[in-house]
Amino acid sequence: MKKNSPKKAPKNSLARTIEPYIWIAPSVILMAIFIVIPIGYVFYMSVSEISKAGLVKGFAGLENFSKVLGSSKFSLVLKNTVVWTIMVVVLSTVLGFILALLLNNKFKGRKIARAIVVFPWATTLVIQASAWKFIIDTDYGALNTLLKSLGIIGANVNWTPTPEAFFAWEIACGIFVTIPFVCFTALSGLQSIDSSYYEAATVDGATYFQQLFNITLPLVKPSLTVATVLNIIYVFNSFPIVWTITKGDPASRTDTLVTYLYKLAFYNGKQGEAAAVSVIGFLILLVCASVYMVSTLKKGDE
């Protein structure tokens, strides 16, 4: 080819070099407009002095950050966010994985069971959270009504007597809506495992748990890793559940970083500080996700 058409070659190779970029250009441009520019703007806002009407008044240096870090609320909110993320991610991963193991067995109605598992995931979070709020409501809640009609309780029980109780319910709701995602990621991993491994292990006399820890887990690990990283990011940034159920009340005891910054921006009119909180959250996520990815992928290679 090359020898027969020496003149065409450079033109071809140029076109070939350019072509992929043309193909990816639309997505790159879209990402630049909808992701990179807004992020850049948030960084810009976080070091700017912004009036309550939203006008940028000038450079503020790190003043927004020092105000945020100096406020008594911030450490409380950060603690909540860490508890929220760890509890939801860890518990939903464990429960989702167990559910995936169950659904990987052959039984009658497996397809229906799998479809049902998707429901919580396929429903809008706001609707999910509203439903949970309704379930645990003291006066009209479905839970109280159910327990009363079953004769288990005599009078309405206040299921959320303390902020901690409220937060626990929010975590429960978070776990409930996150399980399907973990379950399906794990399930896809499980289905790709060759059954001959298990046959060989059974012949060698391995118990169920030996098989689970020595065959299943190592082979499902890559898909679980991806699910966990995505979950950390997603749960950390989750807004609708907390906002719908408590709005962070009382006194920020159930606030996470995202609801806190929303209130800062739109209830207190402190957009500069809100942007600073956003940047702090971004950096935390960046570090967590990178560390997790690097360490687990390294182990995977060994």
Next chain:
Amino acid sequence: MKKLIALLLALVMVLGLVACGSGNETPATDAPVSDAGNETPATDAPAASGEKVEVTMIAAQYGTQTADWWANFVSEFNAANENINLVVDVVSWNDIYTVVNTRIANGEAPDLLNIDVFADYQADGLLLPASEWVSEETYAKFYPAFLEQSVVDDVVWAVPDLASARALYYNVDILNEVGVEVPTTWDELTDVCQKIYDYYGGEVYPWGVDMTTDEGQACFAYYIWNNGGDFTDAEGNWTLNSAENVEAIEYIIGLVNAGLTNSDPANETRYDNQDMFGAGKVAMMIGPNSIPTYCSVGGYDVNYAVASIPVNGDNASVSAGVMDRIMCFDNGYTDEELAAVTAVVDAFYDDEPYSEWVLMEDFLPATSAGGEAMAAANPESAAWIEIVGSAKFYPTAKAEWADVKQGVIDVLQQALLGEDVQTLLDDLQAEIAG
């Protein structure tokens, strides 16, 4: 290499999600500009070419009928004023602050804005004084007490478009059943609440309270105002930790702790309380004049009556007023453009459309003519017009109000969790007044 690509992908996802999360507070780039969209910015009004003068307006959506009312007003106005093209965007309360801030940040502020707050825009030097764009004839119609609520540096910056006021609503049947009179003082209130509680064994909440992020500041105001306290003194200095305020907040927190209110005031909004009131689960609550409509729309059949908000001792009962406003942004108008703005405002406050406007969504009028029209249409509303005339308003003209509002809600919620009211208010006062 794989590792690197995976890492990169993960980073991109982080970026993407952060961008989603942060989109909220970047109004300049990705928030929708307006519901109605694609109208030309005010500054492009082709006044010079001798064509139509465009007046743009953003109006808050009060209820289901607001958009229709404005559409009707606009078509009638544009038909009657051939040289003016009025464009009104009706925006929901959820979005309106973001929309307005976006427009301001992009240099596309509307000419007229109908919203609740004005001080933040005034502080940035974005508004024109009312005297420049409201005709004397229209100006004379407003209740003077209302205009005073929009004064900064002795200048009126906005005019009221409507108001609402609060009073005590009580379930007549429950009070009769228990055999108690309507409470007028806090002592009576505690007593009546206890009797209702005992009679129903806790199945009925005697008193509805809302200390949520939604409207906790209203709760704060009801009790401090009816204990002779206030947010500020006569000179406008913050007095958040006055002895009256501390006593008032300790009273209402005590009522909650005694179990005489709805179970979770930090998370149950006024609407939750209104629902429970409608269903006969809450016996008494302080609420706005729109509760009758709320109950009838919600299908509640409750036998209620209205009374003054209970006071401590012999203080005069104070109602809490809420007022929304119309303001004009300083977009560098020519005389012709300013005349067009004035024409729109005059047409809005013209007695007939304005009476319709006020009656439409169950609000109280801000002009004397509107008040007369309303009293004529519904004799019961006369009492409300009197109430709103004597109501106190939040100090929304002060630049610190947003912080104070969130601050007092936080104080109430912390007090519910057992913190000391005096300390909390001292801290808030120190934070606000510096």
